[in-house]
Amino acid sequence: QSVLTQPPSVSAAPGQKVTISCSGSSSNIAKNYVSWYQQLPGTAPKLLIYGNNKRPSGIPDRFSGSKSGTSGTLVITGLQTGDEADYYCGTWDNSLSSGVFGGGTKLTVL
Amino acid sequence: QVQLQESGPGLVKPSQTLSLTCTVSGASISSGSYFWTWIRQPAGKGLEWIGRIYASGSTNYNPSLRSRVTISVDTSKNQFSLNLSSVTAADTAVYYCEALAAPFDYWGQGTLVTVSS
Numbered sequence: 001q002s003v004l005t006q007p008p009s010v011s012a013a014p015g016q017k018v019t020i021s022c023s024g025s026s027s028n029i030a031k032n033y034v035s036w037y038q039q040l041p042g043t044a045p046k047l048l049i050y051g052n053n054k055r056p057s058g059i060p061d062r063f064s065g066s067k068s069g070t071s072g073t074l075v076i077t078g079l080q081t082g083d084e085a086d087y088y089c090g091t092w093d094n095s096l097s098s099g100v101f102g103g104g105t106k107l108t109v110l
Numbered sequence: 111q112v113q114l115q116e117s118g119p120g121l122v123k124p125s126q127t128l129s130l131t132c133t134v135s136g137a138s139i140s141s142g143s144y145f146w147t148w149i150r151q152p153a154g155k156g157l158e159w160i161g162r163i164y165a166s167g168s169t170n171y172n173p174s175l176r177s178r179v180t181i182s183v184d185t186s187k188n189q190f191s192l193n194l195s196s197v198t199a200a201d202t203a204v205y206y207c208e209a210l211a212a213p214f215d216y217w218g219q220g221t222l223v224t225v226s227s
Contacts, residue, residue: 044206044217044218047215099162101159
């Protein structure tokens with residue numbers, strides 16, 4: 001049981017937009033920055049978004065993040081087949097004094 | 111470019127201690143810029159945060175593992191290590207080491223550790 005809640009799967013057609021939610025609580029997302037990671041099959045996760053809405057160098061602006069209250073959101077526009085991957089949200093939990101992740105969302109580009 | 115490489119036994123017997131090392135190149139582990147973190151992922155499942163250490167030596171651990179986990183740093187070898195005691199089959203996973211100083215984030219390739227007799 002993950003501390004952060006994500007939908008298990010989402011899907012959309014190439015070129016379309018998809019939204020992935022990450023629900024937390026007052027002890028984690030509400031008080032800390034949200035990060036998003038992309039994990040392609042058989043590879044280590046890669047940081048997509050940090051600080052709720054910032055992109056590391058090299059991450060296309062098709063990927064965007066936001067936070068409101070106890071939830072974070074990842075939006076991917078102009079979907080490509082290469083975006084098929086598992087996506088994880090993560091943050092710090094003040095009550096646990098620990099990092100926490102969502103259970104992951106599998107993106108299928110139909 | 112910062113690179114991380116996990117190393118350690120791929121097979122550990124139940125009740126024994128799992129020991130992994132992450133060798134860092136391209137950055138000094140004592141620089142104070144990065145959080146040095148261990149994360150694991152059972153086959154077909156999600157990521158689990160294990161714990162982290164800062165250059166000062168301060169640590170944070172996942173409460174569910176805290177009684178069994180120790181993360182330490184060897185500055186002379188530019189490495190940080192994970193010890194997980196009293197392992198069971200539930201500890202079988204790919205173990206990753208990570209260096210995070212947002213926006214800079216580096217991961218090792220991961221190493222599979224199987225707990226089995």
